[in-house]
Amino acid sequence: MTSLLPVTLLTGFLGSGKTTLINYLLENNHHEKIMIIENEFGSVNLDSNLLIPNHNIQVVEMTNGCICCTVQGELTKALHQLYAERQAGKLQFDRLIIETTGLADPAPIIQTFFIDELIRQTIRLDAIITIVDCQHILQHLNEHRVAVSQIGFADRIILSKTDCITEQQQIEIINRLQKINSKAAIYQAINGKIAKSQWLDIHAFDLDEELVLNKGFFIVDPTKQLETKFKTIPYQTLSWNDDICSYYFEAGELDLKKIGSFMENLVEKYGNDMLRYKGILAIQDNNQRLIVQGVHKIVGFDYGSPWQQASEKISRLVVISRTLPFEELNKAFLQTTAS
Numbered sequence: 001m002t003s004l005l006p007v008t009l010l011t012g013f014l015g016s017g018k019t020t021l022i023n024y025l026l027e028n029n030h031h032e033k034i035m036i037i038e039n040e041f042g043s044v045n046l047d048s049n050l051l052i053p054n055h056n057i058q059v060v061e062m063t064n065g066c067i068c069c070t071v072q073g074e075l076t077k078a079l080h081q082l083y084a085e086r087q088a089g090k091l092q093f094d095r096l097i098i099e100t101t102g103l104a105d106p107a108p109i110i111q112t113f114f115i116d117e118l119i120r121q122t123i124r125l126d127a128i129i130t131i132v133d134c135q136h137i138l139q140h141l142n143e144h145r146v147a148v149s150q151i152g153f154a155d156r157i158i159l160s161k162t163d164c165i166t167e168q169q170q171i172e173i174i175n176r177l178q179k180i181n182s183k184a185a186i187y188q189a190i191n192g193k194i195a196k197s198q199w200l201d202i203h204a205f206d207l208d209e210e211l212v213l214n215k216g217f218f219i220v221d222p223t224k225q226l227e228t229k230f231k232t233i234p235y236q237t238l239s240w241n242d243d244i245c246s247y248y249f250e251a252g253e254l255d256l257k258k259i260g261s262f263m264e265n266l267v268e269k270y271g272n273d274m275l276r277y278k279g280i281l282a283i284q285d286n287n288q289r290l291i292v293q294g295v296h297k298i299v300g301f302d303y304g305s306p307w308q309q310a311s312e313k314i315s316r317l318v319v320i321s322r323t324l325p326f327e328e329l330n331k332a333f334l335q336t337t338a339s
């Protein structure tokens with residue numbers, strides 16, 4: 001069997017800079033063959049004409065509508081076909097990037113990777129990358145639910161057009177983004193200029209042990225040092241009119257049975273509203289970290305490396321979700337603490 005094909009889902013509102021980012025990657029990448037699925041809303045796909053011709057890329061266009069509306073059908077079909085042609089040696093490529101229409105809600109697209117059996121066995125969803133157009137993002141967040149949703153799902157956020165705004169505006173934007181999603185690291189790329197290692201193969205869906213809480217120091221300009229001037233997030237972050245925000249739960253050692261049923265209830269009851277969540281949990285009488293992560297109702301659990309010292313055993317869970325009854329849930333979470 002061939003190795004799992006890494007797939008990156010690139011999202012971001014209309015005109016945010018997705019094609020520009022891909023073009024920069026293609027101009028500076030001569031080692032890998034990249035397959036790109038372009039999805040345009042409407043019957044004419046302009047984007048594939050805008051991509052710079054390069055013999056290392058092949059583009060599949062999907063123009064029969066927005067992939068988020070016909071996802072289980074068209075995207076699955078396209079992925080099956082690519083797999084068959086790769087297996088047959090008709091197509092050769094090392095990775096796949098799916099550029100979504102700027103109006104797409106990523107949820108149904110992400111679910112495709114976990115539902116279809118052949119896709120699960122042959123593809124590795126690497127990460128969801130969201131491009132943010134700094135010139136227009138505040139307006140987009142105020143006016144379009146899908147823009148908020150795109151931020152909520154992001155594993156990594158890349159700010160574009162920071163050359164068009166002031167430093168103060170940039171701080172305001174980052175603070176707002178962090179309130180929606182405190183888990184995604186934030187990078188910036190002017191005209192798509194960013195190293196590919198900063199957005200490809202970041203393994204965001206692995207059950208790994210990193211729980212990045214974006215406390216403001218993840219804005220990276222490749223020409224500057226890391227900066228730390230943004231506000232740190234409080235435990236529960238409510239943003240003014242964004243109904244998606246980050247919730248943070250913290251406790252000591254937990255009882256396995258109790259946390260199991262807490263998670264089950266949480267996902268059962270609120271899974272539809274929970275965009276992304278990840279936790280590293282300390283379980284009583286168990287020296288290994290318990291790692292949980294999910295998208296909506298698709299959850300993964302696994303044991304990770306051992307804790308080195310008893311004092312390290314702190315359980316942390318971050319949930320990016322539409323409004324949750326945080327106080328009630330936090331109380332229930334704390335009640336899972338081992339006695």
Ligand SMILES: Nc1nc2c(ncn2[C@@H]2O[C@H](COP(=O)(O)OP(=O)(O)OP(=O)(O)O)[C@@H](O)[C@H]2O)c(=O)[nH]1
Binds near residue numbers: 014016018019101161
């Ligand atoms: N000043 C500036 N312009 C940028 C930057 N990134 C992208 N642009 C411009 O923004 C416009 C839209 O960029 P695209 O890359 O086409 O955006 P897109 O997300 O692919 O657009 P859609 O596919 O229509 O959703 C183009 O004119 C780009 O040149 C940036 O960092 N700074």
